[in-house]
Amino acid sequence: MNITALHKLEKGWIQFDWSRTLHRIKLSPKNLSELIDKLDNWKSNKKCKEIILIKYEKIPIYITIHRDDFKLLADWLLVRLTKIEMYEECVRIQKIYKKL
DSSP states (O other), X not given: OBHHHHHHHOOSOEEEEHHHHGGGSOOOHHHHHXXXXXXXXXXXXXXXXXXEEEEOSSSSEEEEEEGGGHHXXXXXXXXXXXXXXXXXXXXXXXXXXXXX
8 A cells, every 4th residue: 555545544643663673473375475465566556655564454553664774675675584484475575676
């Protein structure tokens, strides 16, 4: 989801930066794959400056990432996926990383 659409729709939500928040959250392999999908979907959209990575339904919080940090998130995901031995996803990240 593009962040500008959220600003228009939802007032009063709290926004967190991914670099300070993601390492504290226990993410399942499915959640990590979803983050890779989001990077893959938005890698070629140069107009998008910021995207939402995670949106909580029960509390008004969402975690965002700026376009400048896409490569940093890819590096972070690569380390996490290597630790849990999800090597197929590591290959996907390497392909995405080349296009960022």
